[in-house]
Amino acid sequence: MSPTVAVVAHRKKTLGAGLDRLRVLITEEGVADLLWYEVPKSKKAPKKVRKALKEGAELVFVWGGDGMVQRCADALADSKVPMAILPAGTANLFANNLGIPIDLEETVRIGFHGRREKLDLGVLNGEHFAVMAGAGFDAEMIAETDGAAKRRLGKLSYVKAAVRGVGGPLVPMKVDIDGTTWFDGMASCLLLGNVSTIAGGIEAFDDARPDDGWLDVGVATAKGPVQWARVLGRMAAGRSDESPFVRITRARKVSATFGSPLTYELDGGDRGSVTAIEAEAAPGALTLCLPPVT
Helix, strand or coil: CCCEEEEEEECCCCCCCCHHHHHHHHHCCCCCEEEEEEECCHHHHHHHHHHHHHCCCCEEEEEECHHHHHHHHHHHCCCCCCEEEEECCCCCHHHHHCCCCCCHHHHHHHHHHCEEEEEEEEEECCEEECCEEEEEHHHHHHHCCCHHHHHHHCCHHHHHHHHHHCCCCCEEEEEEECCEEEEEEEECEEEEECCCECHHHCECCCCCCCCCCCEEEEEECCCHHHHHHHHHHHHHHCCHHHCCCEEEEEECEEEEEEEEEEEEEECCEEEEEEEEEEEEEEEEEEEEEECCCC
């Protein structure tokens, strides 16, 4: 029996021959019912996903970048309805980490004929994320990278914003891991990772896997251009946890308080400033369509 399929698309994003070609490729699969939703910005996507689920969608294609994937994953979490990613964004970090190609025809094939896997998500202040979340320097970097810069410079836009932000102040930060204090001191950034590669293509968490039931947690104490250059150089050349300005662990639950308000972000989307965060791993919360194992 043919499935009911939904497409939730960020209409400003591009991939291959575009949304018209996507419609043709899906209908060629003999779909019984096609639910089609286009949105002008990712924050409007969750409402469409919930509508699709209510109307009986058995497979949801998501067209967009990491921000779009994050919004849709938040709405799809624990529904058991599989998501198929059509990576039409700037960085496509979640897709890249999972080996999903930047190829329209192939990703449609994966959606219909690939394997289904239950993968972890993280939850920060009640909202799911797929790649990373953080507070402090990394979130400020993302907040300063506007849409025009991302379209023009791609990953280099994050590097440009990072160079501007390396002189930022350290703030008092207390981080509890699974109920016990792990860090209490001055830091510039708290980062939570579900996968290894984060903004700007940086390999931040060498051992992170989206199917291990854990969140990887990092705190950076680097200050100024010289120390940050050492951190980024270590990430590029070896293991990030060998840097003297980085501490890394893993956790099921994370609680953190900050001495002054810090901007926080989820999967490249800034969410404003807070003085505390609560986060946890959500094992197997998202069913995803992945390439066949070769």
